[in-house]
Structure formats: structure tokens, C-alpha cells
Amino acid sequence: MGAHRPVSASRWDAWLRQCGLALALAICASGGIGLARAEPEAVRIATTAFTENGKPAIGGVAYRVQQEGWLAAQLQQRGVRLEWLPVTGDTGATMNEAFAAKRIDFAAYGDLPSVILNAGGVRTHVVVPMGRGADVFLLVAPGSSARSIRDLKGKRISVHRGRPWELGLRHLIEDSGLSVNDFTLVNMDIKPGAAALATGRVDALFVLSGDALEERGAGRIIWSSKGKPERKMRAELWGRRDFTRENLALAQLVATAWLRAQYWASQEDNRDAFILDGTRNGTPERVVRRAYDDPQVKWKDRFSPLYDGLVYRHYREVLAFARQQKLVRRELTVNELLEPRFVDAGLRELGLTNFWTQEKQP
Incomplete structure (x- = not known):
């Protein structure tokens, strides 16, 4: 192969502007313009789904x-091609299996299944944090006398x-000064x-979507994470690490x-x-509005993609929990799971670097 002709600074700058930083990095990483890696035929994204008119449908940010x-x-x-894979049912297990089999490249789903997947040797990372959590x-039965979790000591709590x-x-449980053994x-x-709560087979239920259950009369909320940013559940856009590293330009487009x-x-x-x-x-509109009613979280911040202190603290806690519960054997660090490069580049490209407020990382 002949030597490459030198590229002037002006031509280089123009090429970067035209192709984008992510594409330039992908080509450079492969050894030069003439050695660019062939791109895959499709980008495949899995996301949680529901049934609409008899067919699986996606919602939230993915729907947008x-x-x-x-x-x-x-x-x-x-x-x-762009391929969507709507997932219903046990989304965590299904998406983990799809990642392991390399049937998907990205997935929007929760934190704990992703940690378990990575500890098992299938490496993914957060491509875009998706807001301030869910x-x-x-909940207890509508007729229950319980007013707090302390009133449930010695009782049965359903949780997946x-x-x-x-x-x-x-x-x-820990915040209330109690033990799981209680x-x-x-x-x-x-x-x-x-259903178990309704029939009295359990005394309480710990779930998502508690507003909808209470609206239907299926239970009464005695505690929620509203007003408690550190206690919310998180779901993010995760990417298969080998795919994102080999296809930087495509990963950047998705991010x-x-x-x-x-x-x-x-x-x-x-x-x-x-x-x-x-x-x-x-879900009735009043219930959706109620679900987003949290005075401690501004509407804008609900969709923050920043890798800030809240995100780092959360994943440290998830990792510690997974180890404590012996859900994982392999030790992971938070930096192995979080990959800020795509958000940083995307915010610069969109002129949104200062749009969301960064919380300091401790």
C-alpha cells in the first residue's frame, strides 16, 4: 500500500466538520481513511414495551x-437500518439474554439487571443516563391500619x-432503622x-407505578420515593461495549x-x-400527571442526561447491593459501567452543554 498523502490543516478541519468528531475517531482508530471498518447492516435497540391495539409498542423517550x-x-x-425490539414481561432477563447473544446493540432498561449482566462477563455500559429516575x-391493602413500614414488622411484603x-x-428498610430479617x-x-395483596396473601407490596394501583383501589400508598432523589429507581440507555467501541459513529448517532x-x-x-x-x-391522564408530580424534581431535570454525582452515587450503591446480596461474584467499579464520552460529544454538538444543571460528584 502506498504512503498516504499529507492532509492540510484546513482540509482536516473541514473533514471533521463534515463527518463529525465521532466518525473521525472511528476512522482514525481503524488506521486511517482507507482502512475504515465496514459498518453493520443494522442498529438494534431494545426497550420496554406495552400492548397497543394488539401489538407491542414503546413509550417514553424511546417513543419520541x-x-x-x-x-x-x-x-x-x-x-x-434501525431496528426496534419492544420487550414485554421480564424485561431485565430478556434484554440480558439478547445482549449476551449479541442480538441487540442498545437497550433502555434498569440498573440492577445490567449490573448482573456485566458481572457475568457480558460487558455493556451506560451510553445516556435517562433523567432523575422512576x-x-x-402499598398496603386499602383497609389496612398500617401507616409506615414500621407497622409491617413481622409481616409479608411482596417484591420482585x-x-x-x-x-x-x-x-x-435501612432508612427506617429496621432489618430485612424483620x-x-x-x-x-x-x-x-x-393480586396477592388483594386476597390477603401478603400484607404489603413494593412496586413501580404505585399511583396507578392506588387509583384503581388495588392498594393504599404509605411510602414513595417522591421528594427523595437518592431513593428512586434508575433506567438508562445501555450499549454493548464491543459494538460502541467498534462503531463509534453509530453509537454517537444513537446517543x-x-x-x-x-x-x-x-x-x-x-x-x-x-x-x-x-x-x-x-393509563388515565390524571394518573400520568400524578406520577410526574414531585416538587423536588423540576420538569427539565426529569430528563437530565448528565453523569453527575447522583448517577455515580446510585451506581456505587447498586454495585454494593449486588455484592451484598451475592447476586454477582465479579467485582466491578462504577467507572466500568459509565461511559460519558457520547453524552459529552452530543451535548456539544447540540449546543446544550449548559442546559442541564450538573450536580457535583463527591
Whole structure:
């Protein structure tokens, strides 16, 4: 192979502007313009789903990415398809299996299953943090006399073990000066747990979407993580590490698409539209609005993609919890799970570097 001709500074700058920093890095990493790695035929993104008109459908930020069409168009220009994989049921296990089999490249799902996957040797990392977290709830039967978790000492609490919200229950127990041994934890998913609460087979239920259950009369909330940013459950956009490292330009497009969608959702003018999107799964609008009612979290910050102190603290706690519960054998560090490069580059590209407020990392 002949020697490369020198590239002038002006031509280099123009090329960077045209192709973008991420593409330039991908080409340089492969050894030069003439040795660029062939891109895959498709980018495959999994996300939690529900049934709409008899078919799986996605919601939240992922739905905005899908509806906007920017990512699909950008990939199409490169000859790459965008494939969505809606996942219902046990999303954590399903997405972990798909990552392990390399059937997906990205997934929007919760923290604890992702930690378990990485500790098992399938390496992924957070590509974009997705806001300030989702609320978790402790409910009792409507006729129960319990007013706090202390009133449930010696009782049965339903919680789906190994799912992201289990850590929230552990936090609540510890924050209340109690021990897990003070309760009988019954391993059930949300629907069976709600049924068990209704029939008296358990005394309390720890879940997501507690507002909807209370609205239906299926339980009464006696505690929630609203107003407690450190006690919320987190879900992020995760990427398969070998894919993102070998396809920097494509990974950057996916991250930028998520940032565009989170920026759109964070606009006060788009609040109603985003909330109405949340009713597509059959949840009444008043319940969706109630779910987002937390005076401690500004609407804009609900969609913050920043790798700030809150995110780092959360993942340190998740790692510690997974080790304590012997859910993992391999020691991981928080820096192995968090990859800020794509958010940093995307925010610069979109002119949003100072849009969200950075919380200091301790």
C-alpha cells in the first residue's frame, strides 16, 4: 500500500466538520481513511414495551426517538437500518439474554439487571443516563391500619427479587432503622403481587407505578420515593461495549438521538404532549400527571442526561447491593459501567452543554 498523502490543516478541519468528531475517531482508530471498518447492516435497540391495539409498542423517550425519525434517517444515509425490539414481561432477563447473544446493540432498561449482566462477563455500559429516575412505592391493602413500614414488622411484603426496585425496598428498610430479617419478603412480579395483596396473601407490596394501583383501589400508598432523589429507581440507555467501541459513529448517532428526545421532553411547552404519550398504554391522564408530580424534581431535570454525582452515587450503591446480596461474584467499579464520552460529544454538538444543571460528584 502506498504512503498516504499529507492532509492540510484546513482540509482536516473541514473533514471533521463534515463527518463529525465521532466518525473521525472511528476512522482514525481503524488506521486511517482507507482502512475504515465496514459498518453493520443494522442498529438494534431494545426497550420496554406495552400492548397497543394488539401489538407491542414503546413509550417514553424511546417513543419520541422513534416518532421524530431523525435517528432512522441518519442511519439510512449510511446504509444502516434501525431496528426496534419492544420487550414485554421480564424485561431485565430478556434484554440480558439478547445482549449476551449479541442480538441487540442498545437497550433502555434498569440498573440492577445490567449490573448482573456485566458481572457475568457480558460487558455493556451506560451510553445516556435517562433523567432523575422512576419512583417506587410501598402499598398496603386499602383497609389496612398500617401507616409506615414500621407497622409491617413481622409481616409479608411482596417484591420482585432481582428487579431494579428491590434496592429501593432495602433502602427503605435501612432508612427506617429496621432489618430485612424483620419481614418476610415474598418474590412476586407486580401483577401477581397486586393480586396477592388483594386476597390477603401478603400484607404489603413494593412496586413501580404505585399511583396507578392506588387509583384503581388495588392498594393504599404509605411510602414513595417522591421528594427523595437518592431513593428512586434508575433506567438508562445501555450499549454493548464491543459494538460502541467498534462503531463509534453509530453509537454517537444513537446517543445524540436520545439527547434530542430528552431535550424535547424537557421543554415546558412539550409537557402535555409527553404526558399524553404516557396514556397510550391505557393509563388515565390524571394518573400520568400524578406520577410526574414531585416538587423536588423540576420538569427539565426529569430528563437530565448528565453523569453527575447522583448517577455515580446510585451506581456505587447498586454495585454494593449486588455484592451484598451475592447476586454477582465479579467485582466491578462504577467507572466500568459509565461511559460519558457520547453524552459529552452530543451535548456539544447540540449546543446544550449548559442546559442541564450538573450536580457535583463527591
